[in-house]
Amino acid sequence: MKYCLFLEFMACMLCACTRSVSTNDIILSDENCVVELSLSGDDSGLIEGLYASGSKNATKIVLLDFHNGKSFSLRDFRKQDALIRFGEIGHGEKEIPLGCTGYMCDSSFVVFSDETHCIVTYDLNHIDLENTNVHRYDIENAQFCQIIPVDSNRYVGMGVYADEYQYVLFDKNDNVVTSAFRVYNYNDSHFNTFHKFLSNQGRMEKHPKQNKFVAFIYNSKNIDFFEIANDSIHRISSQREQSPNYECVTRNGLSRVLPSDNSIVGYIDLCTTDDYVYVLYSESEFMSGTDSSDIVLVYDWDGELCSRVKMPQPACYIAALDDQLLAVVETATGEYILKGYCVRNVPHIN
Amino acid sequence: MQMYHPTASFSDLTVRNVEALAQEEDNVIDLWCCGNTDKCAMGEKVVIIGKMSAKPCK
Numbered sequence: 001m002k003y004c005l006f007l008e009f010m011a012c013m014l015c016a017c018t019r020s021v022s023t024n025d026i027i028l029s030d031e032n033c034v035v036e037l038s039l040s041g042d043d044s045g046l047i048e049g050l051y052a053s054g055s056k057n058a059t060k061i062v063l064l065d066f067h068n069g070k071s072f073s074l075r076d077f078r079k080q081d082a083l084i085r086f087g088e089i090g091h092g093e094k095e096i097p098l099g100c101t102g103y104m105c106d107s108s109f110v111v112f113s114d115e116t117h118c119i120v121t122y123d124l125n126h127i128d129l130e131n132t133n134v135h136r137y138d139i140e141n142a143q144f145c146q147i148i149p150v151d152s153n154r155y156v157g158m159g160v161y162a163d164e165y166q167y168v169l170f171d172k173n174d175n176v177v178t179s180a181f182r183v184y185n186y187n188d189s190h191f192n193t194f195h196k197f198l199s200n201q202g203r204m205e206k207h208p209k210q211n212k213f214v215a216f217i218y219n220s221k222n223i224d225f226f227e228i229a230n231d232s233i234h235r236i237s238s239q240r241e242q243s244p245n246y247e248c249v250t251r252n253g254l255s256r257v258l259p260s261d262n263s264i265v266g267y268i269d270l271c272t273t274d275d276y277v278y279v280l281y282s283e284s285e286f287m288s289g290t291d292s293s294d295i296v297l298v299y300d301w302d303g304e305l306c307s308r309v310k311m312p313q314p315a316c317y318i319a320a321l322d323d324q325l326l327a328v329v330e331t332a333t334g335e336y337i338l339k340g341y342c343v344r345n346v347p348h349i350n
Numbered sequence: 351m352q353m354y355h356p357t358a359s360f361s362d363l364t365v366r367n368v369e370a371l372a373q374e375e376d377n378v379i380d381l382w383c384c385g386n387t388d389k390c391a392m393g394e395k396v397v398i399i400g401k402m403s404a405k406p407c408k
């Protein structure tokens with residue numbers, strides 16, 4: 001007990017020592033790293049996603065690390081070994097295709113597949129088939145890259161709907177309640193239906209307690225903050241600072257969007273807490289091959305940029321637990337390490 | 351009889367064609383579809399899964 005209190009005290013001291021260069025920049029050093037553990041072991045594979053609930057006192061994280069026929073591992077972020085692996089790959093009733101992404105709230109993890117049109121909810125306290133819920137959806141003219149539950153009866157999907165809209169609110173009976181926010185290229189005739197979806201893929205996250213959402217599209221500096229209330233999607237803030245720059249190609253019936261010379265990496269990953277939205281961001285050119293960054297932009301839920309966090313090492317994925325920013329770092333030898341940086345007292349831009 | 355001279359220069363037209371070909375080859379960009387998430391290419395019957403990358407997959 002005394003040892004735990006001592007560790008807590010040391011963590012608080014390290015948080016207090018976070019170096020702030022200006023009112024809006026936080027330079028983190030290895031001294032701010034309060035958790036560090038290896039994620040490379042016999043029971044893990046290529047890491048392609050990191051999820052946490054952003055809640056206070058939460059300790060569980062989920063990794064998308066396909067291995068041994070299962071997509072995910074549930075872990076305690078302070079411990080090396082996985083608690084359990086879940087997400088059986090397949091096309092059975094409670095199975096998911098390979099490569100599904102998810103969304104984590106307090107005690108459940110929601111995965112969706114736009115190929116099999118299923119939304120699978122795992123109870124993280126009791127992961128087994130009995131506690132796994134499957135909902136089938138079929139929304140006409142919609143292609144989704146992410147789906148997040150709004151409440152017990154509704155979901156919000158990100159992607160392209162009717163060749164025009166980025167977000168769709170739909171219910172469990174497949175009724176489209178509303179759609180909102182035109183995609184950046186909705187009226188560009190160079191983009192067919194497939195091109196539009198390919199160019200508007202990205203990531204979306206939800207406020208841990210409220211029906212507020214934030215989403216970005218890849219290879220861009222376009223980010224939306226919105227709220228769902230009274231069957232409507234209300235815009236909080238839309239920042240379309242740099243749209244993707246793609247060339248549309250269709251050959252042999254296969255459509256692709258190819259990044260142009262001046263395309264940027266842009267937003268890479270994001271995570272949320274009650275107070276802030278953390279977005280992993282790189283200004284590097286796409287052609288540089290960069291897939292990680294040491295810069296995290298911190299926004300409040302009004303969409304105001306509060307600060308820039310510079311981590312000591314580039315991260316591939318990020319997640320937030322209360323006042324800790326978790327980062328998956330890949331070493332030069334290809335080993336994955338999870339680092340937990342203390343980011344208490346985020347300063348606001350004046 | 352005219353002898354073939356090994357050091358004879360190419361005609362201007364040939365040089366221009368070779369330069370154009372080299373220029374074209376210089377403009378070829380390699381891209382990779384990596385990983386199991388997101389979509390790289392789509393058609394009516396085929397979807398290629400992966401994130402487009404300008405460097406080889408891990």
